[in-house]
Amino acid sequence: MNPEHAPIIQMKNIEKHFGSVIALAGVSVDVFPGECHCLLGDNGAGKSTFIKTMSGVHQPTHGEILFEGHPMHFADPRDAIEAGIATVHQHLAMIPLMSVSRNFFMGNEPVKKVGPIQLFDHDYANKVTMEEMKKMGINLRGPDQAVGTLSGGERQTVAIARAVHFGAKVLILDEPTSALGVRQTANVLATIDKVRKQGIAVVFITHNVRHALAVGDRFTVLNRGQTLGTAQRGQITPEELQDLMAGGQEMVELEGSLGGTV
Amino acid sequence: MSESAQNTAVTDERIKEISPLRKALIRPELGGMVGTVAVFTFFLLFAFDSGMFNAQGMMNWSVVSAQFMIIAVGACLLMIAGEFDLSVGSMIGFSGMMIAIFSVTLAWPVWMAIIVTFAMALAIGALNGWIVIRTGLPSFIVTLAFLFILRGFTIFLPQVIERKTIIGGVKDAAEGDWLAPIFGGKILQGFFQWMGDAGIIAVFERGTRQGQPVVDGVPMLIVWAIVLIIFGHVLLTKTKFGNWIFASGGDAEAARNSGVPVNRVKILMFMFTAFCATIFAVCQVMEFGSAGADRGLLKEFEAIIAVVIGGALLTGGYGSVLGAALGALIFGVVQQGLFFAGVESSLFRVFLGVILLGAVILNTYIRRIITGER
Numbered sequence: 001m002n003p004e005h006a007p008i009i010q011m012k013n014i015e016k017h018f019g020s021v022i023a024l025a026g027v028s029v030d031v032f033p034g035e036c037h038c039l040l041g042d043n044g045a046g047k048s049t050f051i052k053t054m055s056g057v058h059q060p061t062h063g064e065i066l067f068e069g070h071p072m073h074f075a076d077p078r079d080a081i082e083a084g085i086a087t088v089h090q091h092l093a094m095i096p097l098m099s100v101s102r103n104f105f106m107g108n109e110p111v112k113k114v115g116p117i118q119l120f121d122h123d124y125a126n127k128v129t130m131e132e133m134k135k136m137g138i139n140l141r142g143p144d145q146a147v148g149t150l151s152g153g154e155r156q157t158v159a160i161a162r163a164v165h166f167g168a169k170v171l172i173l174d175e176p177t178s179a180l181g182v183r184q185t186a187n188v189l190a191t192i193d194k195v196r197k198q199g200i201a202v203v204f205i206t207h208n209v210r211h212a213l214a215v216g217d218r219f220t221v222l223n224r225g226q227t228l229g230t231a232q233r234g235q236i237t238p239e240e241l242q243d244l245m246a247g248g249q250e251m252v253e254l255e256g257s258l259g260g261t262v
Numbered sequence: 263m264s265e266s267a268q269n270t271a272v273t274d275e276r277i278k279e280i281s282p283l284r285k286a287l288i289r290p291e292l293g294g295m296v297g298t299v300a301v302f303t304f305f306l307l308f309a310f311d312s313g314m315f316n317a318q319g320m321m322n323w324s325v326v327s328a329q330f331m332i333i334a335v336g337a338c339l340l341m342i343a344g345e346f347d348l349s350v351g352s353m354i355g356f357s358g359m360m361i362a363i364f365s366v367t368l369a370w371p372v373w374m375a376i377i378v379t380f381a382m383a384l385a386i387g388a389l390n391g392w393i394v395i396r397t398g399l400p401s402f403i404v405t406l407a408f409l410f411i412l413r414g415f416t417i418f419l420p421q422v423i424e425r426k427t428i429i430g431g432v433k434d435a436a437e438g439d440w441l442a443p444i445f446g447g448k449i450l451q452g453f454f455q456w457m458g459d460a461g462i463i464a465v466f467e468r469g470t471r472q473g474q475p476v477v478d479g480v481p482m483l484i485v486w487a488i489v490l491i492i493f494g495h496v497l498l499t500k501t502k503f504g505n506w507i508f509a510s511g512g513d514a515e516a517a518r519n520s521g522v523p524v525n526r527v528k529i530l531m532f533m534f535t536a537f538c539a540t541i542f543a544v545c546q547v548m549e550f551g552s553a554g555a556d557r558g559l560l561k562e563f564e565a566i567i568a569v570v571i572g573g574a575l576l577t578g579g580y581g582s583v584l585g586a587a588l589g590a591l592i593f594g595v596v597q598q599g600l601f602f603a604g605v606e607s608s609l610f611r612v613f614l615g616v617i618l619l620g621a622v623i624l625n626t627y628i629r630r631i632i633t634g635e636r
Contacts, residue, residue: 077519078521081521087519089516089519093516093519093520094516095508095509095512095513095516095517095579096512096513096632096633097508097512097575097579097580097629097632097633098505098508098509098512098579102505102508102509105505106505106509106517106520106522107506107509107517107520107521107522108520108521109502109505111501111502117501118501118502119496119500119501120500120501120502120504120505122500146632146633148632148633149632149633
């Protein structure tokens with residue numbers, strides 16, 4: 001993290017109520033360009049609600065979102081995407097039956113004019129897809145290879161590459177590694193590192209402390225709809241993070257009974 | 263040097279070289295192409311002398327195939343977008359009946375009857391789509407309801423208005439109309455007359471039409487089929503909107519996340535299916551000169567079968583307009599070919615069931631190849 005940079009997105013005292021349920025009870029997080037900000041929390045901690053607020057799916061009940069210093073009100077996800085906030089979902093990112101190239105440009109199809117009609121510029125799409133995949137270290141048989149033939153980690157990488165190619169300034173990754181094997185996880189983490197070095201802010205949601213510590217610059221832990229603070233890299237140990245996520249005391253007792261292996 | 267080094271560098275030892283056969287298999291049109299070749303080989307061998315391949319015979323199965331093609335194009339794009347329309351057959355009957363009621367009973371000019379009918383059909387298609395989107399119900403159920411609703415009106419309206427279930431006299435009403443020939447006319451008449459004069463095709467030897475060729479032109483029905491196939495194919499494979507059709511049917515949620523207007527795509531495809539059904543209906547009414555309450559019966563299933571034979575997946579997201587057109591061609595050639603070959607026509611249904619089952623099994627297998635599922 002670079003302290004003289006201004007935060008690209010500031011979430012101030014965000015509250016979100018669903019009827020009588022308080023999902024978020026005043027959460028504040030700043031995200032800086034070029035940092036990987038890990039958002040940790042156990043199931044039900046409010047991580048999903050929080051990132052959905054950031055990506056325009058939910059509107060906050062109270063609180064303020066500042067994007068590049070200006071207050072923002074996202075009416076729907078398209079507003080957030082246009083502003084440069086891209087979300088990569090764990091499962092709902094790619095369409096297996098479609099080719100990598102068609103997936104890559106889905107919703108952003110390049111067109112060329114042939115007379116009065118606009119046609120999908122397949123040549124351009126194929127070329128860009130192959131280049132971008134090469135950059136990310138994925139070997140395609142061809143741009144027409146179906147996404148269904150890629151591994152889970154490769155699909156995440158394609159989705160990340162796509163978001164970056166279309167100008168994302170903030171990249172929200174919703175548990176990108178939770179369903180992946182060791183090797184694929186490593187690939188996705190390496191991709192996150194590459195993206196961060198390009199100056200893009202990465203918000204990395206996970207409940208795996210080791211994945212977070214592998215790439216994270218700062219760590220915010222959510223518990224029962226509240227933040228327990230943001231820690232810098234190097235200022236916190238994996239054990240402390242784990243305890244924060246689980247809400248402290250009970251976890252210590254549990255861990256004792258399990259021999260400290262969790 | 264660097265080029266070859268690059269190439270060896272990108273070879274992954276775990277990606278098996280895929281054989282050209284497997285590569286060809288994942289083209290959705292393959293089944294349709296093989297089927298077309300097989301069907302033509304069969305009838306050339308066993309029914310060549312039956313008159314199936316002279317000018318009249320060819321026109322006979324071409325017209326039947328073109329009818330299937332027109333509705334198959336609509337059903338194909340809708341199926342790829344992830345939805346069904348079971349109301350196609352009823353829509354054919356309903357549209358035809360509306361044209362007859364407007365032009366004969368109400369004595370409107372035929373062009374006005376046609377335009378108003380198209381507008382009504384598009385509105386009903388949009389309503390189908392809107393209900394499916396708003397309720398989240400399977401399109402199967404929603405359009406099944408419309409199958410009965412539209413058919414019911416198609417029988418009810420002429421009985422109340424004219425006390426019969428067939429309304430004739432459309433031909434007289436269409437006399438001199440500027441729009442009607444676009445659906446009921448013929449083209450290339452000069453060319454066919456020339457072929458008749460030159461002895462390439464047979465001519466009538468006696469009667470009032472002596473000297474005229476037995477086939478005097480290409481019906482507009484066939485022209486519409488070709489135009490719709492080309493339009494559908496280009497739309498699906500060469501445009502931005504085509505990518506949205508694939509995406510909407512492949513995974514609507516993922517498509518929405520990427521900014522594809524899935525609801526709009528699906529509703530437009532329901533409207534296009536209704537449009538195709540109405541083209542079919544107008545051509546038929548102009549040809550017969552009448553509209554009957556039972557027109558278009560079971561056409562929705564025939565359209566879906568043609569699309570499936572053409573390689574589309576029932577679950578959406580994958581398929582081809584050219585494949586669907588070949589499926590329709592197989593359908594038409596076999597239906598008429600069995601008649602020429604003197605085979606009991608009920609056996610056509612047996613053939614249909616068998617080929618449908620075979621096509622679905624093949625498609626499921628191909629899907630596994632594409633998505634790498636095991």
